[in-house]
Amino acid sequence: MGKEESIIKSLEEIINQEPVFINEWTHKIDVIGDFECIYMTKAEYEATESPHPNESYWLKNKDKMRRAIEKYREVNILFASYGQDNYTGDAWVLFEKEGKLFEVNGSHCSCYGLEDQWFPEEVILEELENRLLNGTFGEDKWSGNTFKEELCKFLGVEFVENM
Structure with a gap:
């Protein structure tokens, strides 16, 4: 399939898909936590009792995460990838x-x-499609943040490895 035949999904199709979290992330809470410097997993946030000996630290982070979740309430994460090699x-x-x-x-x-x-x-x-088809976007093997193939599938773009 050539570039002319690539059929990218519509915005509505993309928005209505299940979100994709890959590499180090598995949930929106992971993304929020890393960008907001709140190191707490979804399980730790949802726990009703402290999963750690330091309960006050857990409660403090749980409150920070609650506020951060509210801050990002209108952010509908569609695709997120984080590599740490x-x-x-x-x-x-x-x-x-x-x-x-x-x-x-x-x-x-x-x-x-x-x-x-x-x-x-x-x-x-169209910009994302161009970067995926004509560049190395999503192929960062140094940090382990390779997501090009998954993003192509998510957006409906032909996967072409350039590296």
Whole structure:
């Protein structure tokens, strides 16, 4: 199938799919926690008793996460990937808000995390399709953030490996 025959899904089709969380992330709470510097899993957040000996620390993080979840309430995460190999981290998030698509990119060395890097940029489907078909977008094998094949499937774009 050539580029001319690639049939990208419509915005409505993409929004109505189950969200995809890959590599280090399995849920929206993981994404929020990493960008907001709240290191808490979904299971820890939903627990009714502290899963750790330090209950006050757990309660403090649980309250931070509750506030962060409210902050991101209108953010409909569609696709999110985070890799952390070779003492580095690289993340990419696609989300919908008010009928528009946005992406967030974040990265770090071994000293830091993704905190303070939530800077959404509006993106259009044709731009994502172009990056997937004609570049190496989603093929970062250094940090382990490879998501190109999964994103192509999610968007309905032909998968072409360029690396």
